[in-house]
Amino acid sequence: MFGLFPNTDKKKEELVALGLPEAAASAAVATDSMFGCPSSTYGPSTCFYTHVIKPDADVEEVVKAFDAYAEAAKNSKKHRVVSHSYNASTRELISIETLEGPEVMQNHIGNCFPAYTKILAAGAEMNECICICPKEEIQWWENSLKAWGPKRFIVTANHV
Numbered sequence: 001m002f003g004l005f006p007n008t009d010k011k012k013e014e015l016v017a018l019g020l021p022e023a024a025a026s027a028a029v030a031t032d033s034m035f036g037c038p039s040s041t042y043g044p045s046t047c048f049y050t051h052v053i054k055p056d057a058d059v060e061e062v063v064k065a066f067d068a069y070a071e072a073a074k075n076s077k078k079h080r081v082v083s084h085s086y087n088a089s090t091r092e093l094i095s096i097e098t099l100e101g102p103e104v105m106q107n108h109i110g111n112c113f114p115a116y117t118k119i120l121a122a123g124a125e126m127n128e129c130i131c132i133c134p135k136e137e138i139q140w141w142e143n144s145l146k147a148w149g150p151k152r153f154i155v156t157a158n159h160v
Helices: 008-017 022-032 059-074 102-122 135-146
Strands: 044-055 081-086 090-101 123-135 152-157
Touching: 008 022, 008 102, 022 102, 044 059, 059 081, 059 090, 059 102, 081 135, 090 102, 102 123, 102 135, 123 135, 135 152
Parallel strands: 123 152
Antiparallel strands: 044 090, 044 123, 081 090
8 A cells, every 4th residue: 555664464463463452453553654644733632641560560571661662652653752751669650741643642552552561461550641632632532541441540621
């Protein structure tokens, strides 16, 4: 298909094999095309989210997977800010990202999901997810982010 990077079908198959729903995998790989990742017309969205490392987790493996996740996020399209940190004293993975819209989030999912599954498998779980986004995109962000199962979950409109 014109404009798609090689191995798009293979990437989609791998994402589905890891547990990403087929529709989400299709949306993610579609953003790999030259023209598949437009910025939001309404403005950027910022997400703050944390994962807690469980007491019986393999901390070294969690942090290794988190590092790979952070690298994948930094290499994703149109991320304005990617700040990730592991806080050993609270056993938390802390992330702040500013993305230029829903298609950018789909690109993020396609690139980060393989490492994300390793974070969970090694023993971390999502604790909270807070997103500030354009009011026109609240429903989209709620639908996308609630799938990750955070205990605390807020999507709210940017007030300016």
